[in-house]
Every structure is written in structure tokens, then in C-alpha cells.
Amino acid sequence: MTPLESNTLDWTVLDLDYAREADHIAARLREALARDLHRRGLVVAISGGIDSSTCVALAVRALGPARVLGLILPERDSSDDSAVRAGLLASHLGIRTETVDIAPALEAIGCYRARDAAVRNALPEYGPGWKFKIVIDGGIEGRINRFRLVAEAPDGAPHERDLALADYLTIVAATNFKQRIRKTLEYFHADRLNYAVVGTPNRLEYDQGFFVKNGDGSADVKPIAHLYKSQVYAMARHLGLPERVCAAVPTTDTYSLAQGQDEFYFALPYRQMDLALWALNHDVPAASLALALGVDELRAQAIYDDIRNKRRTTRYLHLPPVLVDEVAELEAAA
Numbered sequence: 001m002t003p004l005e006s007n008t009l010d011w012t013v014l015d016l017d018y019a020r021e022a023d024h025i026a027a028r029l030r031e032a033l034a035r036d037l038h039r040r041g042l043v044v045a046i047s048g049g050i051d052s053s054t055c056v057a058l059a060v061r062a063l064g065p066a067r068v069l070g071l072i073l074p075e076r077d078s079s080d081d082s083a084v085r086a087g088l089l090a091s092h093l094g095i096r097t098e099t100v101d102i103a104p105a106l107e108a109i110g111c112y113r114a115r116d117a118a119v120r121n122a123l124p125e126y127g128p129g130w131k132f133k134i135v136i137d138g139g140i141e142g143r144i145n146r147f148r149l150v151a152e153a154p155d156g157a158p159h160e161r162d163l164a165l166a167d168y169l170t171i172v173a174a175t176n177f178k179q180r181i182r183k184t185l186e187y188f189h190a191d192r193l194n195y196a197v198v199g200t201p202n203r204l205e206y207d208q209g210f211f212v213k214n215g216d217g218s219a220d221v222k223p224i225a226h227l228y229k230s231q232v233y234a235m236a237r238h239l240g241l242p243e244r245v246c247a248a249v250p251t252t253d254t255y256s257l258a259q260g261q262d263e264f265y266f267a268l269p270y271r272q273m274d275l276a277l278w279a280l281n282h283d284v285p286a287a288s289l290a291l292a293l294g295v296d297e298l299r300a301q302a303i304y305d306d307i308r309n310k311r312r313t314t315r316y317l318h319l320p321p322v323l324v325d326e327v328a329e330l331e332a333a334a
Contacts, residue, residue, distance in 0.1 A: 009284055009292040011275060014230050018238035025223050026062035032196075032221050033063075039196040039220070041067035043189050045182055046097075048085025050248055051200040051224065054232050057093060057239045058223050059198060065094040069189055072099040073182045075106055077256045085245050092242050098189065102181045109181075115174035118167040122149050129154035131256040134163070134171065136265060145306070152257055175254050179215030196220035202229045204273055208307065209314020210265050217317060228274040268303065276303050 033039050041063060044056040059068045070093075072086045083099075090097045106112060119126045126132070132151040147168050151159045163171075183197075190197045199219025201211050206225040211217035224232055229250070236246050250270055251258065266273045272293055279289045290300035 009275070009279055009288045011230070011271070013278055013282075014228055014274060016231055016234070018235055021227075022058065022061060022235065022238065025058050029059065029062035029221065029223060037196045037220055039190075039194055041069065041193060041195040042198050042221075043069045043071065043186050043193070043195045044198040044200070045071045045073055045186050046086040046089060047253060048082040048089065048245065048248060049250065049253070050229075050232055050236055050245065051202050051205075053085075053089050053241055053245045053248075054236045054239065055198050055200045055223050056089065056095065057236070057241055060093050060095060061239070065096075067195075068093075068095045069193065069195065070095050070097040071182075071186060071189065072097055073102050073185060074099075075101065075103045075178055076112065077254060079251070079253055079258075082253055085242075085248060088242055089245050100185055102178070102185070105181050106177055109177055111174050111177040115171050118170035118174070119149065119151070121167045122161040122163050123151055123159060125153075125159075126151060133255040133257040134168070145309075150257065176212045176215055178254060179212040183215050183218050190220075198223065199225070201225055202232045203227055204229050204266070204270060204277060207277060208266070208310045209317045211317065213317045228278065229270040230274045276300075277307060280304050280307055 029042070033042070042059040044052060044059055046052045046056050056068060056070055070086070070090050072083055072090075074083050087097070116126070119132055123132075130151055130153055132149060134147050135150050136145055136147055147163050149159075149161045149163050151161075153159065186197045189195065197218070197220045199216065199222040201216070201222060202224050203226055205211055206222070224235075227235065233246065268276065275292060276289055278284075279292075286300040286304055287297050289303070290297045293300065293303075295303075
């Protein structure tokens with residue numbers, strides 16, 4: 001009896017035949033390059049996180065290491081361990097890599113300057129030696145999501161402030177430079193090698209709009225956008241990736257203070273979010289989700305509502321450019 005038939009829900013709904021799925025993804029990558037994209041290989045920006053690591057491993061499975069290029073693109077706020085994990089992964093897979101520190105480009109374009117000015121609007125004492133992150137609050141309690149600034153002074157003292165909308169938007173807009181500069185480098189190498197660019201979002205990120213338009217959301221192929229985050233972790237282990245990579249905790253690796261994805265965007269740990277998203281996608285009642293997560297039904301319903309709300313508010317991220325009039329000749333050629 002399936003969870004839908006028994007009206008119960010547990011994490012077995014996310015079980016996959018990983019050998020079969022890995023072969024399917026590898027075959028689709030080869031087909032996409034040959035038939036759709038007409039490119040010779042794949043470029044993957046690797047952060048040492050589970051998503052990019054799994055994507056590059058699947059690319060190697062599809063094409064072999066000689067036709068895959070890994071890019072390691074740290075900046076001022078990147079964790080040192082991210083680059084270490086990325087290097088370990090590249091060595092394990094036998095792929096070529098290029099490392100570029102994007103901090104000088106970000107400095108020149110005003111990323112850090114605009115961000116810091118917005119932080120100081122909320123926290124005037126913020127300055128050199130401080131660290132900060134943004135955290136989300138409200139959505140899964142049935143309230144409107146809001147964002148708060150969490151900072152740490154050089155002496156370790158914690159500070160929290162509410163963020164005005166203009167300051168929040170400026171901080172996010174400035175940090176989005178990071179993903180867009182990285183994507184510029186990915187396409188430079190793709191163009192010079194006649195390769196395609198791999199996008200690395202998992203299903204949770206893709207569904208909920210947790211990506212930057214024309215930044216990490218831009219790609220020629222997205223191999224794991226149909227896989228829940230839990231499945232990506234399991235796929236990494238199936239592919240035999242190093243334990244240090246497989247055990248990596250999901251982070252944004254965007255702010256100077258360590259920040260989990262559940263703090264910034266999803267509000268629940270990825271495993272619970274996976275189950276909630278699967279349940280919503282399969283019309284499982286909120287009462288069943290509540291039982292599986294150990295929360296009350298009102299909380300489960302608020303989680304469903306938050307997922308729907310993020311889908312609605314981030315829909316534009318998935319849209320192609322809007323044309324005033326249809327270009328019929330290109331539509332016919334497609």
C-alpha cells in the first residue's frame with residue numbers, strides 16, 4: 001500500500017533506484033549535448049557543496065573527466081573549507097579545474113560597498129571585522145515572511161536588527177553580483193571550449209525560486225532539478241564521492257557569518273522541506289504531513305501555504321523574456 005492509499009506519510013516516498021537514475025541522467029546529458037546543445041563538454045562551477053559536487057560527478061559519468069571542466073570561484077566571504085572540498089572533489093574525479101578569486105571584480109563593481117552601506121543603515125556600528133547574515137522568519141507560522149539582520153562584532157558580541165525593505169533589497173541585490181560574476185566566468189570558459197554550462201539547483205531550490213536570475217539560475221542544462229535534496233545526498237553517496245563532500249551541511253556560502261539555507265530561505269531543514277514539498281505535490285492532506293513532521297495541523301498547513309507563496313512570488317525567475325509580439329519564424333523552427 002502506498003502512502004497515498006494509506007493516508008500515511010514517511011521518508012520512504014523519496015526512495016529511488018540510484019543506479020538506474022544515475023544512468024538515466026548521464027544518458028540525458030549525452031543526448032542534450034549531441035542533439036540539443038551541440039557542445040563538446042560541460043563546465044561546472046564547484047563550491048564543495050553537495051549539489052555542485054553531484055552535478056560534476058554525473059557530468060563525469062556521462063562524458064568522462066577529460067570533457068568536464070570544474071571552476072572554483074571563491075570571494076571574500078567564501079568559507080575556506082568550500083575551496084578545500086572542491087579541490088578534493090576535483091582530484092577524486094580527475095577533472096581539470098580553474099580557480100579564480102572573484103573578490104577584486106566584486107570590489108570594483110561595488111558589491112561590498114553597496115552591501116555594507118545597507119547593513120550600516122540597520123546597524124550603524126557595523127564596520128571592519130564584523131560578520132553578518134540575513135535570517136527569515138514568519139512564513140511557516142502562518143505570518144508574512146520578514147528578514148532580520150544577525151551580526152557579530154569583532155569581540156564576538158551578537159546583534160540583531162529588523163531590516164527595512166529597501167536595505168534588505170539592496171543587500172540581496174549586491175550579493176547577487178556574486179552569482180552573476182561566477183556565471184560570467186562559466187560562460188567564458190564554455191565559449192572558449194565549445195562546452196555547455198551546468199546549472200546545479202536541486203528540486204527544492206528550483207521549485208521555490210532559490211536562485212539568482214541570470215546568475216546561478218542561468219545554465220544550458222540542469223541535471224538534478226528533478227531530484228529532492230535528500231535524493232541528491234543519496235546520489236552523491238551512490239556515486240562514491242568523498243565523505244567530506246557527502247557530509248557537507250547545506251549553506252548559502254554568501255555572507256560572512258555562517259548561514260544555513262533553512263535560516264535564509266526555507267525555514268525548515270532540507271529533509272523536512274523535501275517531505276513537505278513531495279506531500280504537497282502529491283495532494284497529501286496537511287494532517288498527514290503534520291503527523292510525519294511531529295507538528296500540529298495548522299503548522300503543516302502554514303508550511304504548504306509558504307511553499308505556494310514562494311512559488312507565486314518567484315515565478316518570474318522561471319520566465320523567459322517577455323516579447324511584445326511573437327517571432328513566428330523562430331517559433332516554427334523550434
